[in-house]
Every structure is written in structure tokens, then in C-alpha cells.
Amino acid sequence: MSIAMQALRFSQDHVEGETVGDGAYRRIRADIVSGKLRPLERLKLEQLREAYSVSVTTLREILTRLAAEDLVTAEGQRGFRVAPVSLADLKGLAELRTLLEVHALRLSLANGDLDWQGQVVSAHYKLSVVEQDLLSNDLRTVAQWVEHDWGFHHATIAACATEPLMRMHAAVFDRYMRYHMLVLDFRGKPAADDHERLRDLVLERKTEAAVDLLTRHIGAGLERMLQSGKIPE
Missing domain, CATH: 1.10.10.10 (Winged helix-like DNA-binding domain superfamily/Winged helix DNA-binding domain)
Structure with missing residues (x-):
């Protein structure tokens, strides 16, 4: 693909x-x-x-x-x-997603042009609309959130210009987001705030701050899923 x-x-x-x-x-x-x-x-x-x-x-x-x-x-x-699911698999996927996405983000921030910045803004806007619905406790939009969460994170790293890296990240993201859908949960305002702040840091080309936020963002999502009690051992 x-x-x-x-x-x-x-x-x-x-x-x-x-x-x-x-x-x-x-x-x-x-x-x-x-x-x-x-x-x-x-x-x-x-x-x-x-x-x-x-x-x-x-x-x-x-x-x-x-x-x-x-x-x-x-x-x-x-x-x-x-395929089955397990806590060990989820933890491994979170670690691998972080590794790949952080590397791709660094490359993207170094290489991205004005068109790429526009795509990041557009993807975040779509995600923010869905997140506002979720903040109103409309869990019917969780599936839409998965699509637009992917769209935003994909947009932030799309300028890395390394297709094998993008393919591997996309495959890992699929498997990671599957757990989000099994838990059927949204972390709420902290997640939405992370996305807004990540958008700003990306546009400002503040690489280290963006990488730090992304790492904490993925870690917080993982912890939320682990605490749900819905993932089998």
C-alpha cells in the first residue's frame, strides 16, 4: 500500500x-x-x-x-x-509504535514543507471535531475517532519520505488501535489536549518537545488500556 x-x-x-x-x-x-x-x-x-x-x-x-x-x-x-490479543502483545506494540513513530516524526519535522503543514492542520481539525463529540460522552464516535486519530498521527510523520518505515508503522498502528476498539474507551480531554499541543509543536518545528509529548501520549494511552481490565492475560 x-x-x-x-x-x-x-x-x-x-x-x-x-x-x-x-x-x-x-x-x-x-x-x-x-x-x-x-x-x-x-x-x-x-x-x-x-x-x-x-x-x-x-x-x-x-x-x-x-x-x-x-x-x-x-x-x-x-x-x-x-488473531488473539494479550497484555504482552499490547505492551510490545506500544513500545514498537513509539520507536517507529518517534523516528518518523524526527525525519518529518526535518523535511516537511508548507503543504505538509497544511495537511497536519487539516487532519487535526477533523480529529478535534470527533473528539468534541466524544467529550460529550457519545461513544458511538469511537470508531470515527480511530480513523481520524490515525489520520492525524499519519499526517505528522508523512514528510519522513521513507516508505518502508511508513509501511511498518502503519501495520503496527493497525494492531495497536485494535486494542483501543476492544476497550472502546477514549481518554478524554487529556488526549485531545495532547493532540492540539502536538499539532502546535509540529508546526513550530520544536522537535525535542514534540518527541517528548508523543512518547508520553502513547504511554498514557497504553496505561489507560492496561487499567481497563478488558485485555486478557
Whole structure:
């Protein structure tokens, strides 16, 4: 998936020029991340064929691809299941996300131009609108928040100009945000304030302050999920 397409990875909308297989891949991955397809749920090919309107052959290719991303597990002749979740996995993903995103942010701040700054502002505006709804206790918008939280964090690092790094970060982010959806929780005003402050630090090119805030932001989100009691050992 190209860097441009990565920005749409949580969207369920049709993308012009996208193949049927790529569209189904993106929708199935989004349904796993959102929790619509639950951990350890058996992925029956005939049911998926009807739900996503693609052939069984294409589905096998998609599920094999998702297995390589650790969102699905292959069980030999028994087929596929949605990957399990655990506290150890969540902690490892948080550490890896921090490592990748901090490095990408440093590169982005060094390389970003005026167009990139505009994209950061636009992505934050969309996120802030959803966060205001969440602050009004409308948890129905948590799924939208996942999409726009990704959009904002992706925008801040999009100028790093290192596609392998962006692909790896996006794959880790998918798996990390899956836990947010399982907990179905929003950290509230502190998270929204972090995003606003991160936007400002990025626009001001204050690299060390931005990196410090991002690290604390991810850590606070992790702690909130660990304290929820909803993630199995």
C-alpha cells in the first residue's frame, strides 16, 4: 500500500482506481481493527465471500496477507481465525509504535514543507471535531475517532519520505488501535489536549518537545488500556 493510500486505511468508502481485491482487503482489515470481527473468531470463507463480494480464491490471498501482518492466524487445513490479543502483545506494540513513530516524526519535522503543514492542520481539525463529540460522552464516535486519530498521527510523520518505515508503522498502528476498539474507551480531554499541543509543536518545528509529548501520549494511552481490565492475560 502506497503512502497516499495508507491515509485511507481505516476508511470503508470506495476508493477510485482501487481493485476489488484491494478494497476487500482494506475492509476486512478495518473490520478486524474495529472489533467487528472479534479475536479468535473463525473466518469462514463462504460467509466472507457473501459479506465482502469477492471470490474464495481472492479471500484466501487476503487472509494470507493479513496473517503476514499478524491480524489473522492460519490454522493449516482448518482455515483462518482472527488473531488473539494479550497484555504482552499490547505492551510490545506500544513500545514498537513509539520507536517507529518517534523516528518518523524526527525525519518529518526535518523535511516537511508548507503543504505538509497544511495537511497536519487539516487532519487535526477533523480529529478535534470527533473528539468534541466524544467529550460529550457519545461513544458511538469511537470508531470515527480511530480513523481520524490515525489520520492525524499519519499526517505528522508523512514528510519522513521513507516508505518502508511508513509501511511498518502503519501495520503496527493497525494492531495497536485494535486494542483501543476492544476497550472502546477514549481518554478524554487529556488526549485531545495532547493532540492540539502536538499539532502546535509540529508546526513550530520544536522537535525535542514534540518527541517528548508523543512518547508520553502513547504511554498514557497504553496505561489507560492496561487499567481497563478488558485485555486478557
